Amino acid sequence: MQEKQPFLELYRTMMLIRLCEERLAKSHSRGLVHGACHTYVGQEAIATGVSAHLRLEDVVFSTHRGHGHALAKGLDPRQLIAELYGRETGCSRGRGGSMHLFAPEVGLMGTSGIVGPCILQAAGAGYSFKLLKTDRVAVAFFGDGAVNNGAFHEGLNMAGIWKLPVLFVCENNQFATEVPFACSAGNPRVAHRGAAYGMPGIELDGNDVLAVHTAAGEAVARARNGEGPTLLECITYRTRPHSEGMGDFTYRTREDVEQWKTRCPILKLKRHALETGWASIEALDTLEREVAAVVELAHEFGEQSDWPNPATATHHVYASH
Amino acid sequence: MRQLTMMKATLEALSGEMARNPAIFVLGEGIGKRGGNFNTTSGLFDFHGPQRLRDTPISERGFVGLACGAAMTGTRPVVDFMFADFVLDAAGEIINQIAKIQYMSSGRIKMPIVLRGCIGIGHAAATHHSGSYYSLYAQFPGLRVVVPSMPGDAKGLLTTALRCDDPVLFLEHREVLGLKGPVPEGDHLVEFGKASVMRQGSDVTVVALALMVHKALAACDILERDGISVELIDPRTIAPLDHDTILRSVAKTGRLLIVDEAFAPCGIGAEIAALVADVGFDELDAPIRRLNGAHTPTPYSPPLETAVVPSTEIITQAIRDLCDE
Numbered sequence: 001m002q003e004k005q006p007f008l009e010l011y012r013t014m015m016l017i018r019l020c021e022e023r024l025a026k027s028h029s030r031g032l033v034h035g036a037c038h039t040y041v042g043q044e045a046i047a048t049g050v051s052a053h054l055r056l057e058d059v060v061f062s063t064h065r066g067h068g069h070a071l072a073k074g075l076d077p078r079q080l081i082a083e084l085y086g087r088e089t090g091c092s093r094g095r096g097g098s099m100h101l102f103a104p105e106v107g108l109m110g111t112s113g114i115v116g117p118c119i120l121q122a123a124g125a126g127y128s129f130k131l132l133k134t135d136r137v138a139v140a141f142f143g144d145g146a147v148n149n150g151a152f153h154e155g156l157n158m159a160g161i162w163k164l165p166v167l168f169v170c171e172n173n174q175f176a177t178e179v180p181f182a183c184s185a186g187n188p189r190v191a192h193r194g195a196a197y198g199m200p201g202i203e204l205d206g207n208d209v210l211a212v213h214t215a216a217g218e219a220v221a222r223a224r225n226g227e228g229p230t231l232l233e234c235i236t237y238r239t240r241p242h243s244e245g246m247g248d249f250t251y252r253t254r255e256d257v258e259q260w261k262t263r264c265p266i267l268k269l270k271r272h273a274l275e276t277g278w279a280s281i282e283a284l285d286t287l288e289r290e291v292a293a294v295v296e297l298a299h300e301f302g303e304q305s306d307w308p309n310p311a312t313a314t315h316h317v318y319a320s321h
Numbered sequence: 322m323r324q325l326t327m328m329k330a331t332l333e334a335l336s337g338e339m340a341r342n343p344a345i346f347v348l349g350e351g352i353g354k355r356g357g358n359f360n361t362t363s364g365l366f367d368f369h370g371p372q373r374l375r376d377t378p379i380s381e382r383g384f385v386g387l388a389c390g391a392a393m394t395g396t397r398p399v400v401d402f403m404f405a406d407f408v409l410d411a412a413g414e415i416i417n418q419i420a421k422i423q424y425m426s427s428g429r430i431k432m433p434i435v436l437r438g439c440i441g442i443g444h445a446a447a448t449h450h451s452g453s454y455y456s457l458y459a460q461f462p463g464l465r466v467v468v469p470s471m472p473g474d475a476k477g478l479l480t481t482a483l484r485c486d487d488p489v490l491f492l493e494h495r496e497v498l499g500l501k502g503p504v505p506e507g508d509h510l511v512e513f514g515k516a517s518v519m520r521q522g523s524d525v526t527v528v529a530l531a532l533m534v535h536k537a538l539a540a541c542d543i544l545e546r547d548g549i550s551v552e553l554i555d556p557r558t559i560a561p562l563d564h565d566t567i568l569r570s571v572a573k574t575g576r577l578l579i580v581d582e583a584f585a586p587c588g589i590g591a592e593i594a595a596l597v598a599d600v601g602f603d604e605l606d607a608p609i610r611r612l613n614g615a616h617t618p619t620p621y622s623p624p625l626e627t628a629v630v631p632s633t634e635i636i637t638q639a640i641r642d643l644c645d646e
Binding site for chain 2: 130153314315
């Protein structure tokens with residue numbers, strides 16, 4: 001990871017997520033996004049650092065806050081934005097929306113409106129990969145809200161017993177919607193729970209993409225080598241409300257949010273790049289303009305795309321519709 | 322044709338399909354070396370080993386959710402609940418995930434998964450080992466629900482389930498597992514959504530499921546001696562439900578009795594009655610009648626247990642009454 005190119009790719013992916021989310025937030029306020037919209041702003045380093053190690057055929061199971069996971073795994077931003085706009089060209093053909101993004105072609109096996117099942121499903125994918133004798137890996141991304149759910153216990157236990165090739169990535173953004181994690185856990189150190197299931201548990205600065213990248217690289221290598229699962233706890237913070245349009249300062253202060261904005265993962269990597277000299281400010285600015293153009297085109301694509309045909313509303317309930 | 326128990330018949334189906342398709346694996350408590358509480362996997366562990374006959378911890382929600390992820394990624398899990406009551410902790414995984422993922426992914430992810438377990442009242446098993454949940458599952462789009470009553474059908478339906486890309490609930494009544502019947506050798510498939518006409522008749526149509534098919538058959542014999550001709554239909558699958566066979570029969574007989582051990586309110590009997598009232602109203606010569614298990618948790622003590630299930634005598638009388646209307 002000392003070469004320049006991978007750093008730039010991490011920067012590009014985080015920037016793509018950030019600018020897509022800002023675009024979607026704007027579109028939500030304009031009524032273009034029809035349902036809920038949970039943005040990933042502030043947490044970009046985690047999906048980016050983990051997914052950089054994944055191959056196309058590896059799979060990711062995500063949460064209600066899943067746009068970043070989808071983009072990092074390779075979803076075309078046009079398909080993401082079109083899906084949130086409810087269009088036929090969206091990745092779920094307008095059947096899913098923000099919380100049900102599916103793109104098996106790039107290994108995105110779903111974002112979910114229910115907290116917890118992604119952990120079990122990733123374990124199941126790991127079971128498949130082991131049975132089929134491949135070296136593919138599965139990743140479950142989930143928030144701190146999921147770790148007190150039974151699915152966390154049952155999923156990590158089974159993955160531990162059967163040494164499944166899975167990464168359990170807890171994005172501890174410190175609030176389950178508005179309930180502080182500190183009020184929800186007898187033992188608030190999520191990483192420490194790895195020991196209970198016979199797997200390494202590693203606590204990380206989730207806003208440091210290089211730290212996430214390094215730890216995830218080791219975890220993916222372990223999984224591919226048949227050495228079993230890893231639990232990563234990435235401490236982070238979302239700097240927008242739980243969901244677009246919701247209030248934000250009944251459960252946390254403006255000062256807290258502003259303070260965390262100074263720890264923005266993108267700014268952090270930018271500072272590191274400029275200090276160490278692996279990228280110039282001009283190069284980063286150019287990259288940012290390129291990404292902004294991609295996002296703008298994706299937005300236009302979404303807005304101009306056709307609505308799904310209402311006559312197809314009951315298609316795909318069964319394999320042969 | 323040779324006679325096998327339903328237990329043996331479904332084992333033959335599973336065994337054949339596991340040999341044919343290396344992507345099939347079974348998850349459940351005691352389904353490895355032990356061969357399953359109901360011998361559902363007897364002998365298979367020695368052939369296929371622990372990865373394909375996977376004993377699980379008592380984590381119903383966990384292994385059903387795991388099976389969902391496995392089905393999404395190239396394998397074909399069979400989840401053996403032992404008792405269908407045990408899997409209610411996993412209802413969210415079945416109803417919210419397994420049933421919906423084909424739809425949410427606009428058909429690009431298939432969900433080839435079989436969820437099997439015992440249902441039904443008997444053996445003084447009391448209320449945590451005797452529920453019938455088929456109507457519940459049949460209400461949700463995305464699930465197939467199979468309720469076999471005969472060994473031959475069970476083999477054919479399980480084989481179909483193991484080749485189907487939809488999630489299938491395969492619910493086996495405990496009191497019929499040991500009953501013998503003719504079972505075809507070799508490849509045998511029974512299509513979903515095709516009812517079986519168990520008896521042809523002209524006076525009254527009876528639709529029954531699982532153990533109630535056997536009790537209704539006994540009633541048919543008694544009534545035949547009295548000159549009452551009963552047409553007995555076993556839907557075999559309730560999702561999809563074979564509308565045509567039921568409607569055709571009612572058009573012939575003009576009378577319909579539905580016999581279902583499970584609860585009456587919002588159940589499959591109510592659904593069939595509504596279907597006939599809606600589409601077959603003009604064919605009816607008498608009101609549609611239903612017989613159901615009592616709307617109560619299942620009691621333990623044998624006389625109480627017997628009291629909550631429709632008996633052959635009650636079914637026989639209900640048919641006589643209907644013919645008099």
